[in-house]
Amino acid sequence: MATLMIQGTGSNVGKSLLVAGICRAATLRGLSVRPFKPQNMSNNAAVTQDGGEIGRAQALQALACGVAPHTDMNPVLLKPETDVGSQVIVQGRRLATVKARDYARLKPQLMAPVLESFNRLKTQCDLVIVEGAGSPAEVNLRANDIANMGFAAAAEVPVVLVGDIDRGGVIAQLVGSQVVMEAADAARIRGFIVNRFRGDPSLFDDGYRLIADRTGWQGLGVVPWFSRAALLPAEDALDLRASGSGPVKIACLTLSRIANFDDLDPLKMEPSVRLEMVRPGQPIPGDVDLVILPGTKSTRGDLAFLRAQGWDIDLQAHHRRGGRILGICGGYQMLGKMIHDPQGLEGPAGRTEGLGYLDVETVMSPDKRLARVTAQHEATGLRVEGYEIHLGRTTGPDCARPFARVDGTAEGARSSDGRVQGSYLHGLFSADEFRSAWLSNFGAGSVSYSYQNTVKTVLDELAAHLETHLDVSALLQMAGARW
Known part of the structure; x- marks a missing residue:
């Protein structure tokens, strides 16, 4: 052979x-x-x-x-x-x-x-x-x-x-x-x-x-x-770059343990999107429509990193101005009120206060969730395909307003005004129809390309x-x- x-x-x-x-x-x-x-x-x-x-x-x-x-x-x-x-x-x-x-x-x-x-x-x-x-x-x-x-x-x-x-x-x-x-x-x-x-x-x-x-x-x-x-999807976080010059301005925080950042790839290709990768030491731009908190390999560690950059203060200002926030996986966990890690699965055992934009709490547990899933986006009813890869289970009142449903089960959470949302689903934006509907909330036109066909x-x-x-x-x- x-x-x-x-x-x-x-x-x-x-x-x-x-x-x-x-x-x-x-x-x-x-x-x-x-x-x-x-x-x-x-x-x-x-x-x-x-x-x-x-x-x-x-x-x-x-x-x-x-x-x-x-x-x-x-x-x-x-x-x-x-x-x-x-x-x-x-x-x-x-x-x-x-x-x-x-x-x-x-x-x-x-x-x-x-x-x-x-x-x-x-x-x-x-x-x-x-x-x-x-x-x-x-x-x-x-x-x-x-x-x-x-x-x-x-x-x-x-x-x-x-x-x-x-x-x-x-x-x-x-x-x-x-x-x-x-x-x-x-x-x-x-x-x-x-x-x-x-x-x-x-x-x-x-x-x-x-x-x-x-x-x-x-x-x-x-x-x-x-x-x-x-x-093409990149594997090294060093390859992450700002892209585009469209009217929809999206900022993603470059966390120290950023993970599964290929979630951003379909957005990078969108003509209507300007994607800004916010580096350590840089402020979150004041004119962005959406801030994405991406996945991370160390949620509590990167939450401390986020605060050390002053991004928590920038997020407060962004939210007061009416801006939207999306947390994916570890970013979703950060948006809640508390993160518990009693067994020290991602570092020293203990708990960390979250950013508090969603009324949920996360408890880390050793049973890692690994699954390819097909989900239905709650707000639009559109079908998305993605995957879950995370430690921890997230619960709380805002889970009653799910981001999506997987086999009929609620997944993720939304704030009462819908401006802050969190989900464990990676790969969401690869679905062209969903991506088009999502970006239309920010005044973008319909998507002009197929992500999978482009790759x-x-x-x-x-x-x-x-x-x-x-x-x-x-x-x-x-x-x-x-x-």
Whole structure:
């Protein structure tokens, strides 16, 4: 069975997007393809049809392959909750919350489920495209590694190494990686890709040849910057940017543990919307129509962070001016009167006073809610599809005015005047008809595009982009694929 691993000279060099594009290109060539990432670190997760969670990038890669996301595509997911600790998800389920030093001791136990998931995927398709994490040049982490060369060696998978020319020093990135790696690991690398080039690629011909000569690796292409990538769901919060110039002004708070922020993607594309990402230290603009409190991996921690920025004062002023507020998941919990965490599931045990805009309270509990759902929006009766991924249960008088209904059961809450609303439903705005109705409350016209169709079109464009600038046939041959 054909396999190939795409590793990078560092984090955020474009591995996830390249894997999505290669998956799409191979699928369009008639191959049955699956994505795989042994270990991911992200608070932007997707709920799978088998009732677990994986990194958002692997869900996009699954879409590129034309298949439903599955927990086997990302068997180990780390979700940072503090600066030194992360929740560990194994094959879609929460295993524990550990500090970085403790995770290093846990890693040797995780190779078995990683290989188990990988081997299951191999039986389902013609080709598996594997994505590394971080860099194989981090040789201090090589012992017990499951994310890069440790996995490649255990699974006997050939590797292609990607360097990012946009950040500078790409020759040193690629050649230097070979220098510091053990000889056996360096020998697993069959080729290299130079990613995110701006301008005339021929200007890099000499540098490209130098890399090939110094490393002995086959050059597979120089990939120009793909600007349409901004229309695809991002996994890294660093990619969050303000967008649009429409008349409807929406501000989203960039919380320190912001999670599942792909909720914003359909709004970013709307011509009628100007989306402002409010960064730490910045005030909430006084002229916005709507403030969104997004999901977070640490509700009480990010509520303290919100107050430290002075955003609670800005929210009071926004609300007094008649502005609207929407809380999603952790943001919904913050809008209530109190958040209780008696077992210390998201930090020290205790309770935190909420912002008080909704008459509800939340109690954190270990039974995590993971589900893909179809709901009916209460105010419009429109159907929405999304997912829930949260600890905690929220109850209170304002739940009698639900945001939506899931299988007839009330979900979320609204204030008596309807200006403050909260919901656990992620992915709401992907539904074109609902998004149109929601934005009409702010004076926007009907939506002019289909979000899901746009994402699929951009994936096709990405595949064409790689077919033009990469030697995709050589990549597939390195993997052992036949088409």
